[in-house]
Amino acid sequence: MEHCSATQSQQAGGKTARFATCYGAKCKRMALRRVDGLSAIASLREHWPEYLMEVGEVGCYLFAACVFATLLQHPGSIVRQSISSDIARRVLMGLAMGGTAIAIVMSPWGKRSGGHFNPAITLTFYRLGKVEFWDAWFYVITQFLGAMSGVTLAKYVLRGALGDRAVRYAVTVPGMYGSLAAFAAELTISFILMLTVLFTANREKLASRTAYFVGALIATYYVFEAPLSGMSTNPARTFGSAVHANDWHAVWIYFLAPSLGMLAAGELFLRVRGVAPYCAKLHHTNHERCIFHHAEDES
Numbered sequence: 001m002e003h004c005s006a007t008q009s010q011q012a013g014g015k016t017a018r019f020a021t022c023y024g025a026k027c028k029r030m031a032l033r034r035v036d037g038l039s040a041i042a043s044l045r046e047h048w049p050e051y052l053m054e055v056g057e058v059g060c061y062l063f064a065a066c067v068f069a070t071l072l073q074h075p076g077s078i079v080r081q082s083i084s085s086d087i088a089r090r091v092l093m094g095l096a097m098g099g100t101a102i103a104i105v106m107s108p109w110g111k112r113s114g115g116h117f118n119p120a121i122t123l124t125f126y127r128l129g130k131v132e133f134w135d136a137w138f139y140v141i142t143q144f145l146g147a148m149s150g151v152t153l154a155k156y157v158l159r160g161a162l163g164d165r166a167v168r169y170a171v172t173v174p175g176m177y178g179s180l181a182a183f184a185a186e187l188t189i190s191f192i193l194m195l196t197v198l199f200t201a202n203r204e205k206l207a208s209r210t211a212y213f214v215g216a217l218i219a220t221y222y223v224f225e226a227p228l229s230g231m232s233t234n235p236a237r238t239f240g241s242a243v244h245a246n247d248w249h250a251v252w253i254y255f256l257a258p259s260l261g262m263l264a265a266g267e268l269f270l271r272v273r274g275v276a277p278y279c280a281k282l283h284h285t286n287h288e289r290c291i292f293h294h295a296e297d298e299s
Helices: 040-073 078-082 086-106 108-113 119-127 133-163 178-201 207-224 235-245 251-273
Strands: 003-012 015-023
Touching: 040 078, 040 086, 040 108, 040 133, 040 235, 086 108, 086 207, 119 133, 119 178, 119 235, 119 251, 133 235, 178 207, 178 251, 235 251
Parallel strands: none
Antiparallel strands: 003 015
């Protein structure tokens, strides 16, 4: 599906790490073969820029969530005072967060790190053989750190407004139908999101538009699913808000349901396509280096 040209070869811990730039039509080899797996120290030394980018991406996403939640929910906000309809405010929140997701994936950071900013996505790509063991661990760790940092920054910028009862640090908690409905909802929307990523990113005509599909789904989820679970699909997103709000009610839902839903999507993709996805990036058609495994044949 893509063409990869190796742009850098570096010796790390006695092993060769090949970084690839993805663009064009087809790639016949892997950018980083599983036998070339790096140690923890070597992974940190060679891939730390990608890890820091994930910190920034998740941080930006949580910062945006907190800012828009405050604008739309805080009783002192002129936006909240002007828009009384819950549905209208959810539409605006969806558009804002969907746009934020698109901007992150399409940014230089997103194009280089893969634009995951979600531990469940990283875990699924690891299960599919696209991400090395230590890369997966460091991605997940930095994603949680980024989530906490994003809310911390928003807390500083917004002062006490973010802690108002109407905003509550943009926490995600079960809605009117309780925990079971929230679990089912998170499982379903996470499954659909990951399945969309896999099928669009692995179709040549759709790959460059994957970010827009993701953004559209996020916007839709905020409008229709948010009343059920608060709309997360992201363990780090829920954790970042929960830490500051000290609200751990049903937090297990937002760790378990997104992970199970996305892993199930990965399994279905394998059964339908018969081959692993091409790469773990949400946006392939760029000239940034790639630290992930690439498919040997066109999918």
